[in-house]
Amino acid sequence: MNPVLDGIAPSIIRAINARKRPGDVDLGMGEPTLRLDPRPFEAATAWVREHGCPYTPNAGSAELRARIAAYHAFADRGAAENVCVTVGSEEALYLALKAVVDPARDEVLIVEPCYLAYPKLCVLEGIRHRTVAMDPEDGFRPDAARVLKAMRPETRMIVLNSPNNPTGRVWPEAELRALADGLGDRPGPVWVLSDEVYRELYFTDAPPVSISALWPHSLVAGSLSKSNALTGLRLGWLLGPADAVAAATRVHQLVNTAASTFSQMVGMEVFAEAGNLAAHRPHYAERRALLAGWMGEHGLDCLPPEGAFYCMVRLPERWAADSLGAAEALLERHRVVTTPGIAFGASGEGWLRLSWVAEPDALRTGIARIADFFHG
Amino acid sequence: MNPVLDGIAPSIIRAINARKRPGDVDLGMGEPTLRLDPRPFEAATAWVREHGCPYTPNAGSAELRARIAAYHAFADRGAAENVCVTVGSEEALYLALKAVVDPARDEVLIVEPCYLAYPKLCVLEGIRHRTVAMDPEDGFRPDAARVLKAMRPETRMIVLNSPNNPTGRVWPEAELRALADGLGDRPGPVWVLSDEVYRELYFTDAPPVSISALWPHSLVAGSLSKSNALTGLRLGWLLGPADAVAAATRVHQLVNTAASTFSQMVGMEVFAEAGNLAAHRPHYAERRALLAGWMGEHGLDCLPPEGAFYCMVRLPERWAADSLGAAEALLERHRVVTTPGIAFGASGEGWLRLSWVAEPDALRTGIARIADFFHG
Numbered sequence: 081m082n083p084v085l086d087g088i089a090p091s092i093i094r095a096i097n098a099r100k101r102p103g104d105v106d107l108g109m110g111e112p113t114l115r116l117d118p119r120p121f122e123a124a125t126a127w128v129r130e131h132g133c134p135y136t137p138n139a140g141s142a143e144l145r146a147r148i149a150a151y152h153a154f155a156d157r158g159a160a161e162n163v164c165v166t167v168g169s170e171e172a173l174y175l176a177l178k179a180v181v182d183p184a185r186d187e188v189l190i191v192e193p194c195y196l197a198y199p200k201l202c203v204l205e206g207i208r209h210r211t212v213a214m215d216p217e218d219g220f221r222p223d224a225a226r227v228l229k230a231m232r233p234e235t236r237m238i239v240l241n242s243p244n245n246p247t248g249r250v251w252p253e254a255e256l257r258a259l260a261d262g263l264g265d266r267p268g269p270v271w272v273l274s275d276e277v278y279r280e281l282y283f284t285d286a287p288p289v290s291i292s293a294l295w296p297h298s299l300v301a302g303s304l305s306k307s308n309a310l311t312g313l314r315l316g317w318l319l320g321p322a323d324a325v326a327a328a329t330r331v332h333q334l335v336n337t338a339a340s341t342f343s344q345m346v347g348m349e350v351f352a353e354a355g356n357l358a359a360h361r362p363h364y365a366e367r368r369a370l371l372a373g374w375m376g377e378h379g380l381d382c383l384p385p386e387g388a389f390y391c392m393v394r395l396p397e398r399w400a401a402d403s404l405g406a407a408e409a410l411l412e413r414h415r416v417v418t419t420p421g422i423a424f425g426a427s428g429e430g431w432l433r434l435s436w437v438a439e440p441d442a443l444r445t446g447i448a449r450i451a452d453f454f455h456g
Numbered sequence: 457m458n459p460v461l462d463g464i465a466p467s468i469i470r471a472i473n474a475r476k477r478p479g480d481v482d483l484g485m486g487e488p489t490l491r492l493d494p495r496p497f498e499a500a501t502a503w504v505r506e507h508g509c510p511y512t513p514n515a516g517s518a519e520l521r522a523r524i525a526a527y528h529a530f531a532d533r534g535a536a537e538n539v540c541v542t543v544g545s546e547e548a549l550y551l552a553l554k555a556v557v558d559p560a561r562d563e564v565l566i567v568e569p570c571y572l573a574y575p576k577l578c579v580l581e582g583i584r585h586r587t588v589a590m591d592p593e594d595g596f597r598p599d600a601a602r603v604l605k606a607m608r609p610e611t612r613m614i615v616l617n618s619p620n621n622p623t624g625r626v627w628p629e630a631e632l633r634a635l636a637d638g639l640g641d642r643p644g645p646v647w648v649l650s651d652e653v654y655r656e657l658y659f660t661d662a663p664p665v666s667i668s669a670l671w672p673h674s675l676v677a678g679s680l681s682k683s684n685a686l687t688g689l690r691l692g693w694l695l696g697p698a699d700a701v702a703a704a705t706r707v708h709q710l711v712n713t714a715a716s717t718f719s720q721m722v723g724m725e726v727f728a729e730a731g732n733l734a735a736h737r738p739h740y741a742e743r744r745a746l747l748a749g750w751m752g753e754h755g756l757d758c759l760p761p762e763g764a765f766y767c768m769v770r771l772p773e774r775w776a777a778d779s780l781g782a783a784e785a786l787l788e789r790h791r792v793v794t795t796p797g798i799a800f801g802a803s804g805e806g807w808l809r810l811s812w813v814a815e816p817d818a819l820r821t822g823i824a825r826i827a828d829f830f831h832g
Binding site: 081082083085088111115116118121122125128129132133134135136166167168170171174178179180181182183184197200201204309310311312313314323324327330331334335336337338339340341342343346 | 457458459461464487491492494497498501504505508509510511512542543544546547550554555556557558559560573576577580685686687688689690699700703706707710711712713714715716717718719722
């Protein structure tokens with residue numbers, strides 16, 4: 081076996097979920113429970129009945145690529161050639177790291193707390209990487225100065241996620257601009273890989289700004305998984321400058337040829353109207369208001385999410401150094417699945433991540449039990 | 457950009473296809489033109505209407521994995537844990553190479569002529585590799601002795617393809633047994649990665665035997681793309697010992713999480729009856745008989761295919777060292793798309809590959825034009 085796999089830690093999230101029993105309240109999973117709109121599936125089936133299910137070009141259907149680029153509406157990356165259609169945003173992250181980074185020379189700097197696939201993909205690809213943590217005492221506020229200060233001459237890519245899993249923070253335009261300005265002052269291009277899979281789920285006044293609007297050497301990973309409750313569709317994209325997308329497409333071609341044609345036809349239907357991608361947002365805004373009420377009612381110390389569908393809750397002092405133990409005890413004694421903050425890097429220690437995609441009754445029960453656990 | 461990409465030659469097949477004009481006879485493409493059965497898509501849509509489109513486990517739906525394992529019916533690998541559901545067989549090949557081979561020590565030996573993704577994937581992953589060619593003067597007959605003789609102490613994986621693209625040859629059981637015996641005499645396990653994507657399309661008396669029936673350290677890459685005209689479904693699998701499949705699944709999880717849930721539901725329907733996978737074979741047997749008649753009529757020197765849907769035609773002496781030039785001239789002057797043998801490795805030089813999935817009229821016209829070109 082390839083010894084590189086030994087260096088990849090097993091998933092803590094998976095380990096916790098494996099201990100879930102029937103009847104447990106699940107605030108662990110990062111998967112929407114909303115019912116999807118079946119009409120794009122019906123339209124795609126009609127298409128297949130007429131056309132069969134042939135390969136698309138490796139980078140995806142030209143029409144779908146054009147629609148994705150138009151939806152993002154960045155002046156310098158608005159054409160089909162700026163998009164590679166991928167097997168979810170996960171593959172987009174993989175392609176960006178694999179195609180753009182030179183493992184012999186470059187280092188990747190990952191903004192923490194974060195989805196741990198970023199460092200694991202670096203290990204898989206033999207890419208040197210470090211993390212830079214946002215300050216827990218500052219509510220994990222996105223902070224360009226901290227990122228810039230952590231850079232080294234060999235840092236050639238920064239990975240960030242906005243809206244963020246697990247913190248719910250959104251990078252404000254001013255911080256993104258400070259980051260772009262700082263990168264502009266450095267020699268050679270430094271890439272920013274921006275995971276924007278929660279892009280449509282924001283609770284700030286204005287939609288999140290993308291680094292792509294401010295920095296040319298940026299790549300966006302996106303998907304329909306979260307916005308449209310289509311995790312199993314495995315339809316994502318990498319958006320960026322045409323030469324980087326072309327390099328990513330060469331890897332994509334070798335690794336899995338192309339994304340599912342059926343999934344792409346579903347995507348064509350969803351992208352036919354930009355409003356379709358925002359259709360679930362009011363639902364989440366409503367759920368978030370319930371969450372805030374119940375959190376306040378039970379006196380839990382948490383970060384109000386600006387985006388995504390997670391909430392970070394600060395653990396009581398006795399669990400501050402053992403979020404894994406806290407999550408295990410909570411599951412064992414109170415039958416609530418949560419995710420320990422340590423699953424998102426060392427900076428997440430002392431916190432629990434709740435996912436609030438659960439049904440309201442389950443969410444309310446879960447919060448009450450967490451309060452019992454904390455205060456009991 | 458990652459400099460490893462510079463070492464991966466652009467696709468010759470793609471370059472030829474890019475020169476195709478409307479009205480040209482296309483005997484180049486490796487994609488079935490048969491109409492698919494839409495019922496599995498309708499059933500999968502009904503399922504999604506009821507259940508949504510959630511993630512499956514990373515390795516795929518347990519039920520689908522069990523069905524795939526049962527379909528192959530190998531005594532020592534008949535359970536769900538022996539299967540990882542992949543994004544086509546292409547991803548299965550990638551996973552096998554990435555998870556099982558240690559790039560720091562191991563060498564991969566590829567049986568030629570072959571689909572050039574095998575060596576390209578090795579380049580992508582920094583894996584040392586060589587090819588061993590079957591003898592063109594012997595009709596590219598699968599020959600275990602040639603493979604065993606080409607091995608070195610560091611050879612830890614052999615890649616073969618049966619039925620073979622481009623030669624149409626099927627590895628006979630006796631040769632596979634000779635290969636397994638030879639590998640058994642060597643120290644340490646040597647893996648065999650067996651690409652069996654054309655498994656259901658055979659024209660020999662008995663179905664092709666898999667090396668998996670004879671050698672425990674083997675991995676099978678399969679898919680529904682060719683058997684069921686479902687190339688765009690991107691549904692494949694890696695079948696093998698549970699520990700190797702588990703390692704492959706860890707890579708799969710990081711690279712694209714899981715295969716499309718919808719595609720897996722389509723696969724569930726297809727695998728519900730083993731006969732569904734053989735449904736297209738009579739069609740190909742009929743088409744093959746037409747091919748043989750027309751080849752004989754025009755006096756073309758070709759290898760009668762034992763499987764798959766390709767046919768190797770020997771070029772006239774003047775083109776024996778330039779199959780690319782021959783394919784280009786044939787396209788330019790006679791408007792027939794074919795694939796130069798060199799696209800399958802050096803051993804394919806002096807041959808053209810015809811794909812005979814085209815409609816009979818196009819196939820007959822194409823063969824007549826090739827004869828004009830050869831004899832003109």
